[in-house]
Amino acid sequence: MTDDHSPIPAVEGFRGAAALVRAMARFGRKRLAIALTFLVLGNVTEGVSILLLLPILTLAGQGSSDYAIDLGGRHLFGQPLPDVSIGLEVLLGAIVLLVALQAAFNRVKAVYLSDLLQDFANSTRAGLFSAVASARWETVVRMRRADLEHALTGEIDRITFSGFVSLSLIQILVGLVIYFVLCLAVSVPMTLFAFGFGLVALLLLKPYRKLAERYGHKIQTARTVQARLVSEFITGLKTARSMNQEPHHVAQFERTLDGTKADAHDYARRNALGNGLFQVALAIGAAAFVLLSLRFVGLEMSQMLVLLVILMRVTPRFQGLQAQVQALLVDLPAWWRVVDLQSRLEANREGGAGFVSAPVAPPRHEILLDRVTYRHTEGSEEAALNDCTIRLPVGRATALIGASGAGKSTVADIVMGLIRPEAGRLLVDGHELTESERRGWREHLAYVPQETFLLHDTIRANLAIVAPDATEEEMHQALADAAADRFVAALPEGLDTRVGDRGTLLSGGERQRIALARAFLKRPAVLILDEATSALDWESQSRVAQALARRAGEMTVLTIAHRPSMVAFADHVYSLEAGRVVEEGPMADLLRKTDGHLSRMFAHEASEPARLRLAQ
Ligand SMILES: Nc1ncnc2c1ncn2[C@@H]1O[C@H](COP(=O)(O)OP(=O)(O)OP(=O)(O)O)[C@@H](O)[C@H]1O
Ligand SMILES: [Mg+2]
The missing domain is CATH 3.40.50.300 (P-loop containing nucleotide triphosphate hydrolases)
Structure with missing residues (x-):
């Protein structure tokens, strides 16, 4: 396999996340819609339960013993509320009910999102797997095997994580929009101030998102290099050990690990600074908020308290937005790498896109x-x-x-x-x-190369891949033609002996003979x-030649x-x-x-x- 490391397409912060969310939505649109509906319901119930604190807080310091709350004279979204009085018990009961509802909505949302995430990860992996299986041979052979293996196994956790983070981002954004509307109900100027402050802080943190993006590309490259080193080392382990080359491999691997550690350290250091600055900025914002709302806007203490409760929920969301986008940017290159590999394989699909295999008669x-x-x-x-x-x-x-x-x-x-x-x-x-x-x-066709391929299974299973319905008799005949009958009969469990990883429990010549028997069993036209x-002794080789001569014409x-x-x-x-x-x-x-x-x-x-x- 030749080198083929195409650059990972550059994606910008939120746009990269949006592309991933669109990809998730493509095959789980309905589930995403249901999850989002319940997410909105959950947030609305949470928000309303907080708003209900507002009348309760007005009771503070009133000294009245009936704790009845008069709605008359109050406004919500600029509209006067009906002139009724509500008992404290009713209000508290309503809050408990809302919280219970919120828990129920969250449960439905969590289940739908989890299913969506799982299907997304599975379909990404299965899509790449089948793209490898159906691409033109020239295309596959030019890719590095380690890269394909790494994309199919190593990257998938990072992709699942990216999917999870994208979903969290949606949740945060939806939550922010809902809280924005709820805050408006309490005070329009203070809402605009608080959210405007958060947005400006987010904009100012763009360099830190760039940092995450660069770091993501660095670790993507490092992981690819590591996967290649591991693959080469394991494949050539025997040769490496026989020539005392292990220290060289180990040192090479350690160098890449050290490089990764240095990158991670650098990123963590700068990122911590960014997070710290953001935290301080938000604290300044909150202080300014309190000052403004009491001194200049003249909010009542109860309104201010409710706004503060809401802000205590909004602030971590702003922080979460930044943190999650950064986490996403670090892991997003894994997804782009898989998408890129898959699209190149699919563009070179054997038979073209939408290909349907046409039957062919055997040659005459x-x-x-x-x-x-x-x-x-x-x-x-x-x-x-x-x-x-x-x-x-x-x-x-x-x-x-x-x-x-x-x-x-x-x-x-x-x-x-x-x-x-x-x-x-x-x-x-x-x-x-x-x-x-x-x-x-x-x-x-049946093809037997010099480098045989056997599954980590029994001899019987290895033969049955090509002819699942073959009888015991047919298997023995194929083994005899491949000069494999005697050695298989001598094995402790005969046909049911396991051959080890890629057949390593057998000798090279034994593996070749099982591969030959498998080809004979298929009864191919060609x-x-x-x-x-090539690995057979002359006697076995001439037995195989005789079997082939016997089958002349077939x-x-x-x-x-x-x-x-x-x-x-x-x-x-x-x-x-x-x-x-x-x-x-x-x-x-x-x-x-x-x-x-x-x-x-x-x-x-x-x-x-x-x-x-x-x-x-
Ligand atoms: N995947 C590949 N990419 C680039 N060049 C290749 C590739 N496979 C084979 N070649 C080149 O094509 C030529 C023919 O190779 P081929 O494998 O057909 O030889 P062969 O006759 O089977 O040799 P051998 O007896 O060693 O198996 C060689 O020069 C080889 O280096
Ligand atoms: Mg050859």
Whole structure:
């Protein structure tokens, strides 16, 4: 996989948060609407219960023993209230009722928001997962595996956190609007003063939001680097340890950790200063508020007390707004990274957007690479395949030989429709496969590479992936054809033995044989073996070759190998050199050519032991 770290798109503070909220709303619009409704109801009931304190506070110091509250002569939002008197018990009862209602509304809101958040995180992850699964092979292969793994596993917590913070922001904003309206009911000038002060303070804190944004990008990059280091270290652990390279890896990792710590320290220091300044500014605002309302606006003490109670709820909300936006900005790059990866993968979806896989009939005559040219890297001078014509007649075995790097695996990728020729065509019975037929085409294929892939499960489960309905008998036959029957029978639990993480409890050759058996079990129309027996002893290799020869006519086989035994059973041979076909013909004809590539390969293998003995 090649390096591909595109810059994370720059997003500005509140706009980034808004984009995230829109994304959440896209698939949970109804739930978000319900949650917001209950959020508003919760805030309104809370606010009204506070407003009810106003008449109660007017009782203070009155010395009346009936504690009845006269509404006559009072105003709310400029409207006179009816001339009635309410008992203190009724008022207190109303407050308790409102608080109970508020608790009930909050409960509904919390459940809806939690579901929304969970679905958002899941759909983000599932969306990326399926984008990786359905993107064109060229696109996936150019991305770094560690980046994809990190995006799918490591980033998701930060995305969930961002979603949570966005929802908190909505709650805070809704709360502020409601309190704004309620405050207006008590005093218009003082409300404008208090909220105006809060807004100005928020505007002045923009540099601190920029700081959070920069820090977010820094830790995003650091985490990506760390994920890559971890992935490389774990993948190459055996090699690293065998060459005493662990200290180098550990030191490299520690350096990135130190860098992260220094960034975190710097951010925490500056951020604390910003928060402190904000806190002081809000305290100055509150002091000015009290002074203004008593000395200049002439509010009654009871009104002032209620406004103060409301302000005690509004101030933390302003503080929360700033703190939550900053927290969001720190974690938002994780979401942008996933969105960016996903959109690049989706733009390169195999078959294009809205693709529906079209069924393809198995080949009846031949598969043809017709003058195919392919470059792994766009614009590079060297083509991995250059004007190659290779014919795979149905029911026959065709061998592909050539030095390392000659282009053999690239041919296999073309045949599988994983990559598209830059020039030339892949024809199946004369028909060029369309993009939407590539998946359908692969239904007929089985591919066994040198690097096998086994699930961390039993041998039986590993075989059953391709043929869930296979009988025990069919499994044993496939194992026998892959020369795996004896070693599997000797395992303590036979077919039910677990193979370990990626098959690490088996030897390299044993893994290859299970992978071969799996391919045989699929009974594919086309079998592609890309150095699939490279780790096998000569005896096992010749058993596999015999099985393939026995199945001649049943399948179309493309065998790519460096050893004669895995080539000898082929009917036809192509020899590649630097991406070009330099020799081709029926096996028997090519073997007769004394100076041909194939005959040299066979002669070399036969004479190698003798030459080595001579050299001693
Ligand atoms: N993903 C890739 N990106 C860039 N270049 C690549 C990629 N895969 C292969 N190549 C290059 O393309 C050429 C052909 O590679 P290919 O894997 O087809 O060779 P091969 O004949 O299968 O070799 P081997 O016998 O070593 O497996 C090589 O020069 C290789 O370096
Ligand atoms: Mg290869």
